[in-house]
Amino acid sequence: MKKHTVRKKYTFAVLAVDVVLFTVIDDTLHTLLIKMKKKPFEGSWALPGGLVKPNEAPNDAAKRILKEKAGISNVYVEQLYTFGKVNRDPFGRVVSVAYIGLVPVSSVRPKTTKEYEDIAWVPAGELRSFAYDHAEIISTAVTRLQGKLTYTNIISHLLPDTFTLGELQDVYEIILKKKLDKRNFRKKILSLHIITKTKGRTSGGAHRPAALYRFSSKKPEIVEIL
Amino acid sequence: MKKHTVRKKYTFAVLAVDVVLFTVIDDTLHTLLIKMKKKPFEGSWALPGGLVKPNEAPNDAAKRILKEKAGISNVYVEQLYTFGKVNRDPFGRVVSVAYIGLVPVSSVRPKTTKEYEDIAWVPAGELRSFAYDHAEIISTAVTRLQGKLTYTNIISHLLPDTFTLGELQDVYEIILKKKLDKRNFRKKILSLHIITKTKGRTSGGAHRPAALYRFSSKKPEIVEIL
């Protein structure tokens, strides 16, 4: 049986990826969205996404699309869920493997292209007109992100290389949408040994300088955090 | 733009589903596997799986395949992960959406068909020669199942309608591969109010009869269990 025999005989689906890229800006969780030009979704916002190439793994497609559409590389991405309802795309049968991506705020430089009207960081949870089933994908992604914050170390990918304990706590509070006690938070985080103190300190704020920390490892790990 | 325009232009992938169907038999976690006849995997074991139809959601395809290949309906299924490495299938580019399925042991009646050499419940973790990347899919599924046991009520789908606390504890111990303290386990489970006592009792064993319980709800819920 030749490689393309099956391909020709059974082909039916277009496989796409969509990425929910998160970052934290101004004390708010944001996702990267694209404002569309094409009908029937002109003016609607969509996740950066695109078709998977014949010789490309979906994982690689997710990274490629972030690079192409937003000029962002070196991103942490993980698979979220595969959305395959029959009529989710008015153009035909498209099944989309959705990914979550995380970037620290500094490393971000979305670029607009002629293909789209606009590309922008939009506060997660903000009401918009979304293309396709992207509202559902985003809300699934937010829920997953909240869940994983509490039992893994993925938050590391939302922070710059070094950060203060206050900044770390802020990110938790923003995403989990609840206040945490400062002393308890510090005790807990430090007891886990997932971050280490560096020699650096902040300076420049009109307040006492803070110690800078770094994640001991950014490898995905299961750690009971909160 | 017509519906099939995109389809024709960009088609490349065959979309399949594979199901890791779990049950507990004789104090061991088992998965349903099929022994293949076709080259290059003759004699290897594979997950029940098949192609998604053009007008079928992957979810529905998973249920259909269990029905067709094993004569099993009314199964709880949930999406596991999508496996899309370029060369995972020697016949061509096939992307597989993998599902976890759970059935209580009683409701099980796999049927062999002419298409396959054999279909059987095989102890999870047993060494076999697996077709495709199915070894990887199974091990991902086992890990996920273990994780979800500890923070959801999905174990309900592995038990018959009524069951004793001893049987419930057994299933936890089998899947999590660790002993639990009987008194602590009962205290914890009962305090969660996810099961209710029925009026029934067991009979027939050479021992004291046990109270029968039932899950208050089998809807997926997040509950911190262990």
Next chain:
DNA sequence: CCAAAAGTGTTCAGACTACACCCATGT
């Protein structure tokens, strides 16, 4: 000297762990 974030300990309550014996039934 004032504003702003950093840093630091103790007490209390609830949850989890370890642990051993009697009970009801069938053979």
Next chain:
DNA sequence: ACATGGGTGTAGTCTGAACACTTTTGG
């Protein structure tokens, strides 16, 4: 009578929650 799983309570430890003041810097 004995073998088998069912059923029950308590004490000690650990973890999580609540809570307020001093420190260091820039402006």
